[in-house]
Amino acid sequence: MPFKPVVALVGRPNVGKSTLFNRLTRSRAALVADFSGLTRDRHYGEGRVGDYPFIAIDTGGFEPVAKDGILLEMARQTKQAIAESDVVIFLVDGRAGVNAHDHEIAALLRRSGQRRIILAVNKAEGMGMGATADFHELGLGQPRPISAAHGDGIVDLIELALRDLVEPEPEPAETDEFGDPDDADGESDTPPEGKFRALPADHRIKLAIVGRPNVGKSTLINTLLGEERVIAFDMPGTTRDAIEIEFERDGKRYTLIDTAGLRKRGKVFEAVEKFSVIKTLQAIEACNVVLLMLDAQTEISEQDAHIAGFVLETGRALVVAINKWDGLDADQRERIQREFERKLRFLSFARMHTISALKGAGVKALLKSVNAAHAAAFAKLSTPRLTRELQAAVEQQPPPRKGIFRPKMRYAHQGGQNPPLVIVHGNALDAVPDSYRRYLETRFRNAFDLGGTPLRIEFKSSHNPYAQDKDK
Incomplete structure (x- = not known):
């Protein structure tokens, strides 16, 4: 697996770290609201700029001098994110200006010994160069004006952060619809295995x-x-x-x-x-x-x-x-x-x-x-075995009659996974009561050792080709 640099987003509460995280990861993974202290734990996500992949870490509002309570726990999470990162993007609020918290965080980052710290001035849309003027006093180099909400300056910011850290990823080999490498003639030697394929070895x-x-x-x-x-x-x-x-x-x-x-x-x-x-x-x-x-x-x-x-x-x-x-x-x-x-x-x-x-x-x-x-x-349920179990269940306890007719069950097959779905075919199955459905669920569950997962049973009645003639 190629090396992916880690980019930590750090700053005081409500400066837009989660908004920037969602934009970098092209997701809505982090909650965003006009509410300080919303994020508390470290949140990881995969981002990409052009051919350069990276890992972004969203952190909670940083209070470096917190002594106890939830703020202290949030500060520990942020310090751990800084320790894990290759690059720290220190986010500040261009509309609120510099405050004492920004100076405390800047001092801690200088002591952390990180290879690269980038100062990003968020919410700078429409403010021109005046948005960054006050932030030179933090002593972290040239402030970069951005807008996490609108996407202004984000690409240049990340390219600067990743400079000299990553190599472009090689283009993947072309694959067919089953994920297998194509042959020279465009056809795979291995036919598809059917509807329910085995889970990949790296499945999580x-x-x-x-x-x-x-x-x-x-x-x-x-x-x-x-x-x-x-x-x-x-x-x-x-x-x-x-x-x-x-x-x-x-x-x-x-x-x-x-x-x-x-x-x-x-x-x-x-x-x-x-x-x-x-x-x-x-x-x-x-x-x-x-x-x-x-x-x-x-x-x-x-x-x-x-x-x-x-x-x-x-x-x-x-x-x-x-x-x-x-x-x-x-x-x-x-x-x-x-x-x-x-x-x-x-x-x-x-x-x-x-x-x-x-x-x-x-x-x-x-x-x-x-x-x-x-x-x-994700169990695979064999159609012959399902049908045998269905027939044994019906032989032991037939479904109850409805009027002069008794539902007739012919065969069963698997219709889905997670949860397992068993489809039972036959005649007049609309009349099968819920109690008999639960009886079949228990039989199938015990026969296939399906403990720990719900089991769904769907009844499908055969169409009578002579029904229209009979109506006439």
């Missing part, structure tokens, strides 16, 4: 960690990574964005997604929190496996059931983790297990684990269940 399991606020999602990610990668703070709503982190363990590659806590709709007041909820729901839809975290020290709430219901609707594979288990006595543990079976019984297909994210207890077994749920979600 996208794992979204969701739950109510303050259940320990960020703590679990830090425990898995063995470092303070995201801010874990004893305050609900610490995480606001959906942070993606690449991770590898025991030969398996993952993309961990730390999400904002989901509260009841009636308790979501701030516009920023509404955007956080949207990002969390989008993360659930985009991932392969969802890890639903519950708090053992509070009762399982209606909101937990709502979150689980949304995961079920999207069809994502699911693993449930009850966190803070180490702080309970035997009676409390028994009560939580009864609550889980009563309030979340519709998640019977998912594996449930009791863990302590802070101490790392139960985490290894948790990842094993994540791997198993992912494998089940």
